[in-house]
Amino acid sequence: MGPRGWTWLAVALSLPSLIPLTATLAALARPDSDTLHHLWQYVLPQVAGNTAWLLLGVGAGTAVLGTALAALVALCEFPGRRWFSWLLVLPLAMPGYVLAVAFIGLFDYAAPLTSFLRDSVGTQLPDIRSRTGLIAVMTLALYPYVYLVAREAFASQGARAMEAARALGMGPWRAFWRASLPMARPWIAGGTLLVLMETLADFGAVSAFNYETFTTAIYKAWFALFSTDTALQIAAVLLLGVLVLVGLEAASRKRQSFARVGLAEAARMPLGRRGWWATGGCSLVLFAALALPLSQLVWDGMAHLADLDLRYFASLRNALSLSAMAAVLTTIAAFVIALAAREQPGLLTTAITRVTTLGYGLPGALLAIGLYVPVATFSTWLMDTRGWDVPLEGGLLLLLVAYGIRFLAVAHTPVAGGLLRIRPQLLEASRSLGVTGARQLRQVHWPLLRGSFATAALLVFVDTMKEMPITLMMRPFGWDTLATRVFELTNEGEYARAALPSLAIALAGLIPVIALTRRGRNAT
Structure with missing residues (x-):
């Protein structure tokens, strides 16, 4: 895939970020x-x-x-x-x-x-x-x-x-x-x-x-x-x-x-x-x-170890699987956008980067309602005009899109930083040897960016584990996570019972923070 192909793929990935912004601002116009x-x-x-x-x-x-x-x-x-x-x-x-x-x-x-x-x-x-x-x-x-x-x-x-x-x-x-x-x-x-x-x-x-x-x-x-x-x-x-x-x-x-x-x-x-x-x-x-x-x-x-029932482990499994899927997909999207900006720098790729990294500054509740309403409206329009029963809202796909909008900036920073450390001469030398396209991604980019990919995926994984409003408002029926379990228990006044899922979330966040902060220990 050439530079233009990466750019158009980045454009496609940036479009979902515009949906909640457009829908929310349009609410002021009506x-x-x-x-x-x-x-x-x-x-x-x-x-x-x-x-x-x-x-x-x-x-x-x-x-x-x-x-x-x-x-x-x-x-x-x-x-x-x-x-x-x-x-x-x-x-x-x-x-x-x-x-x-x-x-x-x-x-x-x-x-x-x-x-x-x-x-x-x-x-x-x-x-x-x-x-x-x-x-x-x-x-x-x-x-x-x-x-x-x-x-x-x-x-x-x-x-x-x-x-x-x-x-x-x-x-x-x-x-x-x-x-x-x-x-x-x-x-x-x-x-x-x-x-x-x-x-x-x-x-x-x-x-x-x-x-x-x-x-x-x-x-x-x-x-x-x-x-x-x-x-x-x-x-x-x-x-x-x-x-x-x-x-x-x-x-x-x-x-x-x-x-x-x-x-x-x-x-x-x-x-x-x-x-x-x-x-x-x-x-x-x-x-x-x-x-x-x-x-x-x-x-x-x-004191509440008895709460370690099937529902708790189901919430843990859902949290881990959602976080893992969001981490992988968001890291891939961040790589595509960062690679497009490197291969074809200009106003278009700069605008794409700005739009796709804006989501981290938007509240989860705003993203949830701003994404859900237009998608549900479009799904209803397809049913009424075309007779297509395509339930786009209320599924895992839309939830993962919301995670991507929210945390793309988190993954973009380490991935873009890793790309900057790859010298253009190295890529030109690989192309002269006939290593292009998928082979170049596999043989050149992947070995040099594994650390950046791991950091990006880890950060997105932890942020997704902690994310509450998007998960609470957009999850499919039955897809409770540790964060939604904490909300349900605190909403019922059961703060002591909310300790177990809260502790799991805290430990999941502490491990990568300790690993990342200890890198700079010798520098201070």
């Missing part, structure tokens, strides 16, 4: 007065206010916590710093709804710990199922987004800038505020915007806390009110918010162009005895975000 009146009077004021408070709280919390941890690890020397530099990334593997299950099981009013404190000590802990509790849980789940980018910014520029400021007579605290922090602000802003996008898209954690946001409103409009029009109208409002955040995040990345100050690595500031306070602070964050929830999940899981 407003229904009754629907809009209901939304403006009963739905949007509450969900918009709740979402705004959640964005404000989680954004501020992750910005402060992620920046503080990144500054400690990158700029200071204290006991355990090298270990904490990668250990602090591990909470990224814990979905927000898994942390929610653990913390509600630990700090709920009837939980053993709160009952003991109330009966023995007379201390009543604040209600965990509140806006403050949700903000705290989501902050612990999402702070690594800010920590990762801020750590890189401080390590590459902030340390040398702080050293220069110290040489000019500034104290450590003033040097940090006047030199290091301003240099890292674009990275911190970019990481915080990613957190805001994840918060806006969250469905599992807010559902566990019974907190109404745009994503839960979409789900209720579809499954409780049985109104796809209402769901699309809410999704359209949510899409406008997502597009604003995507634009701000892209603008923040353009500002991330400061040159490195100096060539040699700057010495980190020793904290002396105060270093143990830094060690204690990092340990406390890891305990709260990882060790404590995992311990609670193990404790509750051991």
